[in-house]
Amino acid sequence: MPLDYWIFDPSTCQFPKPRVPILPSTFDYSVSSNEKSAFPDIGFRHFSRGRYALGEAFRLAGVGQHGALLAPAYHCVTMLDPALALGAPVLLYSLKPDLMPDLHSLDQIYAESTVPVKALLATHFFGLVRDFSRLKQWADDKGIVLVEDCSHVLFTERYRACGAGLYGKFIASSPYKFFPCTDGGLLAAQDAHFLDGVKTESAGLLCELRGIKSTIEKSRLPKLSKNDLEQIDRRLDSLVFDSLKPGVDQRIERSAQSIQYSPASATTASLLSSRWLTSHSSATNNLSRRQENYRRWVTALSDVPNCHVLYPEIPAHAAPYMFPLYLxxxxxxxYWLKLLGLPVWRWDEMVVSDCAVAEDYRLHLLHLPCHQSLSEDEMGWMVAVVRKTLALPVVGVQ
Structure with missing residues (x-):
């Protein structure tokens, strides 16, 4: 079934490479005994990316040509790609401003679906674990498999963020987003027997060597200095007086998965080096550094105009993946932030839906790094870039 997508094409913008790594780049070898958690009743399978773990979860749930997937209207396309690769109808449910599912929307879409709904995808956005107990009850009542998306959550074989993995029959996560790995996806199940028959293939020796090389190179990337901080005002002045070259926002229709999903990689296991890094990195330090950087963002932007923080407060146990900032x-x-080299994501390629929140957040909600590898100079530079840029007046644009 074809879907309408909004796609933002930035090719005319001439954005430079980010000046700071958006994902972790350095290895923290420190594992204490109290970090080693065992999940004896949970089964695990390794994949090269979380999107392929999701794909296997969808397949096991019965998603396909005759089984639809319910997915959040605010999404990265790689959350939907696995279902499209299976030839499945994708139905988008609305979200509230805090990105919790709208149960009324779910009721309506489920009632109107002409294809049996086989799976419901529920996402813990930005690493903040949410209470999906009502959602699980809703799915159970209708015989729908709940797939818990922990791609933004610190969830590995050894460590599970508090409250994560409690709701889904299947759980998918992306450890590489929390550790300096080349790759890494994980599929977990509440009962190990649910994964009987799930097989993956080794990436091979050459890929392992390339992965190690990539990890080493990433750790040696040049760092920002105080001199970079002093150049922000000069760069901003030049940008303000330059003519803006906005990208092209277009609407297209497609029925296949995006180029970010490779069917050939769907059954490839994550690299052994990636798994080693994940299992030998300190989850405790990871969590504490991310919280520290997240709260630094909150404090630094509390008085900045033209924006607001989506989640000003986070639980004490949270391991935030990114810092969401509404522009x-x-x-x-x-555009100015990107042209300054700020490492920033936003989900501007998204399926068109009736959800006002998704439509709004698509272009307005930024994802800023708060990972544990950020140095003091890097955090200081990013904070200064955002504060100075957003303090500039906006005239005649919306």
Whole structure:
């Protein structure tokens, strides 16, 4: 079934490479005995990316040509790609402003579906674990498999963020987003027998060597210095007086998965080196550094105009994946931030839906790094870039 997508093409913008790594780049070898958690009743399978773990979860749930997937309207396309690769109808449910599922929307979409709904995808956005107990009850009542998306959650074989993995029959996560790995996806199941018959293949020796090389190179990337901090005002002045070259926002229709999903990689296991890094990195330090950086963002932006923090407060046990910041005026602020080299993501390629929140957040909600590898100079530079850019007046644009 073809889907309508909004796609943002930034090719005319001439954005430079980010000046700071958006994902972890350095290895923290420190594992204490109290970090080693065992999940004896849970089964695990390793994949090269979380999207392929999701694909296997969808397949096991019965998603396909005759089985639909319910997915959140605010999404990265790789959350939907696995279902499209299976030839399945994808139905998007609405979200509330805090990105919790709208149960009324779920009821309506389920009632109107002409294809049996086989799976419901529920996402813990930005690493903040949510209470999906009502959602699980809703799915159980209708005989739908709940797939818990922990791709933004610190969830590995050894460590599970508090509250994660309690709701889904299947759980998918992306450890590489929390550790300096080349790759890494994980499929877990509440009962190990649910994964009987799930097989993956080794990536091979050459890929292992390339992965090690990539990890070493990533750890040696040049760091920012105080001199970079002093150049922000000069760069901003030049950008403000330059004519803005906005990207192209277009609407297209497609029925297949995006180029970010490779069917040839769907059954490839994660690299052994990636698994070693994940199992030998300190989850405790990871969590504490991320919380520290997240709260630094909150404090630094509390008085900044033209924006607001989506989640000003986070639980004490949270391991945030990214820092979500809402921009009042993506034009020009998003462009200026990108042109300054700020490492920032936003989900501007998204399926069109009736969800007002998804439609709004698509271009307005930024994902800023708060990972454990960030140095003091890097955090200081990013905070200064955002504060100075968003303080600039916006005239005649929306």
């Amino acid at each position: 009042n005026y993506p034009t020009p602020h998003f």
